[in-house]
Amino acid sequence: MRKVTCFYLKTCPYCVQAKKALDDLIAENPAYGQVSVEWIEENEHSEIIDQYDYYATPSMFIGKEKLYEAHLFEKYDECKGHVKAVLDAAME
Numbered sequence: 001m002r003k004v005t006c007f008y009l010k011t012c013p014y015c016v017q018a019k020k021a022l023d024d025l026i027a028e029n030p031a032y033g034q035v036s037v038e039w040i041e042e043n044e045h046s047e048i049i050d051q052y053d054y055y056a057t058p059s060m061f062i063g064k065e066k067l068y069e070a071h072l073f074e075k076y077d078e079c080k081g082h083v084k085a086v087l088d089a090a091m092e
Helices: 013-028 031-036 076-091
Strands: 004-010 037-041 058-062 067-069
Touching: 004 013, 004 076, 013 031, 013 076, 031 076, 058 076, 067 076
Parallel strands: 004 037
Antiparallel strands: 004 058, 058 067
């Protein structure tokens, strides 16, 4: 199983949505709970975010490969689908 790195902002509504999606997916499929997800607050760790290529939060990576980056007006179901795809990729 591979580790997921997720960049977020505390005040970002899309980040809150992604965290809820992750919690809901784990509740639906407890195996997702075995995936290690590291949440890195963008404002607190500039030395880390400079090593990754993304524009918006949340952004999820496996290694340096970006698998998900939120976009404006993204609905919950779309976000949940993206988070699920990241988890599935981490479990391969």
